Amino acid sequence: MQLNINGEIFEVADGDGLRPLLWVLRDELGLTGTKYGCGAGICGSCTVHLDGVAARSCQTPLAQAAQAAIRTIEGLAQVQPDGSVRLHAVQQAFTEEQVPQCSWCMSGQMMTCAAFVEQNPAASEAQLLDAMQNNYCRCGCYARIRKGVLRAAQLAAQPAGTA
Amino acid sequence: MSAAPRKWKFSRRKLLIGLGVTGGALAVGLPLSLPFARLKIAGMLDSASAPAGTMPKDPFVWFEVTPQNRVRLYLPKAEMGQGVHTALAQIAAEELRPAWEQLEVLNASTARGFDMGTMSVGGSVVVSSLYSPLRAAGAALRLMLQEEGARQLGVASAAVTVAGGVVAVAADAAQALTFGQIVSAKQGAWVASKQEPQLREPAQFEFIGKPMPRVDFAAKITGAAPYGFDMRLPDMAYGAVARAPRIGAKLLSAAPGTARSQPGVVAVVATAEFAGVAAETRAQALAALDALQLQWSEGDVVEQADMEALVTVQPGTGTVLQSAGSVAAPLAAANTLRAEYRTPFAAHAQLEPQAALAHVRPDKVQVWCSTQSPGSLRAAVAKAVGRAAAEVEVTATYLGGSFGRKLNVDVALDAARLSAAALRPVHVSYTRAEEFQHGFFRPPTHHVLQGALDGAGRIVAMSHQQASGNVFPALVGRLLGADFGAYRGGLLRYNIPNRRVTSQPVALPVPTGFWRGLGLLANVFAVESFMDELALAAGMDALQFRLQHLPEGKLGERFKAVLLAAAERAGWGRALPAGHAHGLACSLDAGTVVAQVAEVSVQGARVQVQRFTSAVDCGVLVNPDIAAAQTEGSIMMGISSTLLEEITFSGGQAQATNFDRYPLLRLADAPLVETVFVQGDDVPHGMGEPPLGPVAAAVANAVFACTGQRLRSLPLKLA
Numbered sequence: 001m002q003l004n005i006n007g008e009i010f011e012v013a014d015g016d017g018l019r020p021l022l023w024v025l026r027d028e029l030g031l032t033g034t035k036y037g038c039g040a041g042i043c044g045s046c047t048v049h050l051d052g053v054a055a056r057s058c059q060t061p062l063a064q065a066a067q068a069a070i071r072t073i074e075g076l077a078q079v080q081p082d083g084s085v086r087l088h089a090v091q092q093a094f095t096e097e098q099v100p101q102c103s104w105c106m107s108g109q110m111m112t113c114a115a116f117v118e119q120n121p122a123a124s125e126a127q128l129l130d131a132m133q134n135n136y137c138r139c140g141c142y143a144r145i146r147k148g149v150l151r152a153a154q155l156a157a158q159p160a161g162t163a
Numbered sequence: 164m165s166a167a168p169r170k171w172k173f174s175r176r177k178l179l180i181g182l183g184v185t186g187g188a189l190a191v192g193l194p195l196s197l198p199f200a201r202l203k204i205a206g207m208l209d210s211a212s213a214p215a216g217t218m219p220k221d222p223f224v225w226f227e228v229t230p231q232n233r234v235r236l237y238l239p240k241a242e243m244g245q246g247v248h249t250a251l252a253q254i255a256a257e258e259l260r261p262a263w264e265q266l267e268v269l270n271a272s273t274a275r276g277f278d279m280g281t282m283s284v285g286g287s288v289v290v291s292s293l294y295s296p297l298r299a300a301g302a303a304l305r306l307m308l309q310e311e312g313a314r315q316l317g318v319a320s321a322a323v324t325v326a327g328g329v330v331a332v333a334a335d336a337a338q339a340l341t342f343g344q345i346v347s348a349k350q351g352a353w354v355a356s357k358q359e360p361q362l363r364e365p366a367q368f369e370f371i372g373k374p375m376p377r378v379d380f381a382a383k384i385t386g387a388a389p390y391g392f393d394m395r396l397p398d399m400a401y402g403a404v405a406r407a408p409r410i411g412a413k414l415l416s417a418a419p420g421t422a423r424s425q426p427g428v429v430a431v432v433a434t435a436e437f438a439g440v441a442a443e444t445r446a447q448a449l450a451a452l453d454a455l456q457l458q459w460s461e462g463d464v465v466e467q468a469d470m471e472a473l474v475t476v477q478p479g480t481g482t483v484l485q486s487a488g489s490v491a492a493p494l495a496a497a498n499t500l501r502a503e504y505r506t507p508f509a510a511h512a513q514l515e516p517q518a519a520l521a522h523v524r525p526d527k528v529q530v531w532c533s534t535q536s537p538g539s540l541r542a543a544v545a546k547a548v549g550r551a552a553a554e555v556e557v558t559a560t561y562l563g564g565s566f567g568r569k570l571n572v573d574v575a576l577d578a579a580r581l582s583a584a585a586l587r588p589v590h591v592s593y594t595r596a597e598e599f600q601h602g603f604f605r606p607p608t609h610h611v612l613q614g615a616l617d618g619a620g621r622i623v624a625m626s627h628q629q630a631s632g633n634v635f636p637a638l639v640g641r642l643l644g645a646d647f648g649a650y651r652g653g654l655l656r657y658n659i660p661n662r663r664v665t666s667q668p669v670a671l672p673v674p675t676g677f678w679r680g681l682g683l684l685a686n687v688f689a690v691e692s693f694m695d696e697l698a699l700a701a702g703m704d705a706l707q708f709r710l711q712h713l714p715e716g717k718l719g720e721r722f723k724a725v726l727l728a729a730a731e732r733a734g735w736g737r738a739l740p741a742g743h744a745h746g747l748a749c750s751l752d753a754g755t756v757v758a759q760v761a762e763v764s765v766q767g768a769r770v771q772v773q774r775f776t777s778a779v780d781c782g783v784l785v786n787p788d789i790a791a792a793q794t795e796g797s798i799m800m801g802i803s804s805t806l807l808e809e810i811t812f813s814g815g816q817a818q819a820t821n822f823d824r825y826p827l828l829r830l831a832d833a834p835l836v837e838t839v840f841v842q843g844d845d846v847p848h849g850m851g852e853p854p855l856g857p858v859a860a861a862v863a864n865a866v867f868a869c870t871g872q873r874l875r876s877l878p879l880k881l882a
Contacts, residue, residue: 019446023444023445023446026393027401027444027445030395032386032389032392032393032395033385033386033387034386035392035514035515035563036392036516036592037514037515037595038595038821038822039594039595039821040595040821040822040823042821042822042823043514043822045514072386073385073386074385074386074387076385076386077385085385087384087385091384091385094384095376095380095381095384098376098377098380098788098792100244100377100380100383100384101244101245101246101792101796102243102244102513102514102515102561102562102563102564102565103244103379103380103383103384103388103561103563104390104513104514104515104563104564105514106383106384107386110384129830129831130831132830133829133830133831134829135829135830136514136822136827136829137514137799138512138513138514138564138566138800138827139244139564139796139799139800140795140796140797140798140799140800140803140828140833141792141795141796141799142795142799142828142829142830142833143795143799143833143835143836144792144795145830146830146833
């Protein structure tokens with residue numbers, strides 16, 4: 001079976017098509033940036049994008065993921081033609097606001113935010129915060145997640161190169 | 164309890180210098196407390212990997228300056244989100260004077276000679292205990308580079324300046340060498356300078372006190388940072404371990420059954436102490452557990468009501484922790500108040516469950532683990548697989564949260580046992596259900612508070628009797644007379660002529676232990692809620708009442724400063740929107756004094772914390788932004804515990820198996836936060852836990868002000 005992840009094609013064993021995408025990414029492909037937190041779709045640590053929409057990879061069967069373009073935290077920043085790395089607006093914003101602490105949940109936080117900001121460039125503050133409501137952070141970075149998300153929306157709205 | 168920074172004096176004889184002349188790095192380490200230590204020479208260090216040869220014993224830090232002009236700081240303290248790598252790097256850089264960009268901070272493994280106690284992190288004492296030694300170590304290394312740099316430049320040591328990782332001739336800045344150039348060109352052995360290193364005055368500080376960005380974020384923001392759960396080796400297998408069906412149940416017998424023939428299984432261990440399986444995939448390992456033949460003892464059929472009955476203050480028992488004057492007579496008089504408080508079992512619920520990778524080989528044993536305590540883990544792994552501790556190397560990875568949970572990481576022993584059987588690297592990680600069912604918990608507590616007021620509204624007597632499940636192992640409590648963890652935050656700091664505090668340890672069938680702040684949140688909840696009850700009885704404002712009872716001397720001044728700062732910033736006493744109210748509380752922990760004001764609103768039975776204001780005196784602020792982040796995190800965790808969190812038991816098991824039964828605070832329920840720092844001391848104090856202290860009391864006091872309901876049990880539930 002082939003998976004399209006971050007614009008690259010990966011080959012994985014066919015096997016059980018119901019096995020969760022999370023463990024295929026982490027254990028079979030070594031993409032460990034996507035984190036396990038609860039395995040029940042509650043905490044949001046495992047969030048990835050399927051065709052640009054935020055999805056809980058612990059609840060996504062492999063066979064379903066194979067139908068979509070998958071994006072993980074490893075593919076959020078873009079490698080420029082000159083080899084330099086351009087952080088995504090949300091990564092830039094989370095760095096500027098010094099959002100993370102332990103950062104285990106942050107892949108999921110940033111993927112949730114990135115999908116929402118890309119799909120809803122004109123979202124209100126309330127809508128942005130509502131989109132983040134189902135991602136747990138045990139370190140309690142919520143005050144900074146709020147700032148980071150609002151800053152990410154601001155950065156994403158600026159034309160490329162002016163951020 | 165306040166932990167005073169260790170008395171520590173620099174001596175050049177303590178320096179541990181690594182010889183690294185040909186293509187090697189200059190490596191310098193310093194032990195924390197070996198006044199009799201003689202200069203030791205480490206073997207030549209390979210700057211890129213664990214060193215060969217004999218490492219010096221017990222350094223607390225390793226600096227390496229490489230010919231590539233990198234300054235590597237190997238720290239024995241694990242980064243679990245608290246920003247300790249950044250804060251320690253700032254302290255070290257202050258005296259070494261590199262460019263911030265050339266610093267690399269690395270997790271050290273036990274192979275770098277760090278000893279067991281040095282490698283433990285917890286109790287909010289890391290920064291305060293290393294503040295002076297780390298500065299001295301940085302200064303000593305800078306002097307060596309300065310003297311050698313001056314020699315290479317052909318001038319006297321006094322004629323050069325050191326800044327930004329460059330040694331330059333003071334009169335001609337064009338004549339300059341980078342640290343890397345100096346190390347590259349060095350001939351012969353490095354020796355420590357004969358001069359006493361001079362430390363900068365606070366007014367000169369370049370890094371300490373500045374909001375330097377976190378050194379671990381570049382890797383964390385892209386998903387590249389390695390945690391224990393993420394560790395991988397070629398040919399690695401996945402382990403799963405049979406867990407007791409009830410608390411306290413022990414294996415009576417174990418046999419492999421048909422486990423060996425299950426798909427993907429590579430090894431089965433079935434002994435009287437341990438039964439587990441290693442397989443090619445995680446799912447195969449978990450599935451094969453069912454094929455083991457196991458018999459368990461009955462264990463303890465723990466029920467919730469039994470736990471509460473056990474954790475109940477028995478009058479006349481308990482160790483006396485504080486006693487001034489006599490409380491008996493005044494508390495028997497007329498104008499007295501009595502109230503009981505309770506707090507429940509709580510889970511750590513850190514988002515990265517326990518995880519470790521072990522590779523047991525004939526020549527050595529390697530372990531990578533999310534652990535707060537790699538030093539003690541090393542001994543435990545050695546014992547588990549019957550090897551000498553010297554053959555075991557433990558590397559602490561980044562921790563995906565811990566809050567005390569990863570002080571005890573049996574998962575590494577599981578991985579080592581399975582790797583020894585599989586003859587392959589084995590990774591073991593807990594599922595969320597294992598994390599809830601087979602970890603340990605913050606113990607429940609019960610508090611009886613009594614107070615007596617005089618006619619002028621002054622407290623003449625106060626007593627705090629508390630009972631708590633064990634935080635430290637029962638043995639520690641017996642040796643010390645009381646469990647320091649259980650009564651942390653429970654002493655009465657106010658100026659009250661007659662005071663008495665007792666602590667009664669309770670051995671529970673449920674495993675209990677360290678949780679952020681240990682007993683701090685529970686004890687301050689009880690004491691500071693009761694202070695509000697007394698203020699009400701005295702007919703006084705909660706702030707004025709506290710100010711009237713401050714202890715004398717510096718501590719009283721520090722409390723006064725934070726109380727006034729928090730009140731002022733929160734607008735204490737001003738009118739709030741209908742349905743909103745303020746609550747105030749304060750505490751002393753790890754040398755840090757904190758006052759907090761919660762603004763809550765109540766709609767029906769729902770409590771929402773709208774704003775939360777803190778004033779914190781942690782002495783010297785090494786990094787104000789990280790200190791603010793620690794305060795914010797403590798507030799959120801504290802509110803989560805105050806409003807939501809409770810572990811209950813039924814039939815010998817915790818009832819929660821996932822977050823559906825143990826929800827955590829979420830974004831929409833998080834208050835707006837504001838933190839003011841007040842500097843009342845000239846050394847740094849703890850920041851990882853102290854701001855958690857007053858949170859529950861501040862919220863409960865605000866709920867009372869809002870509703871007239873005095874809620875005396877966590878989590879707070881309105882009638």
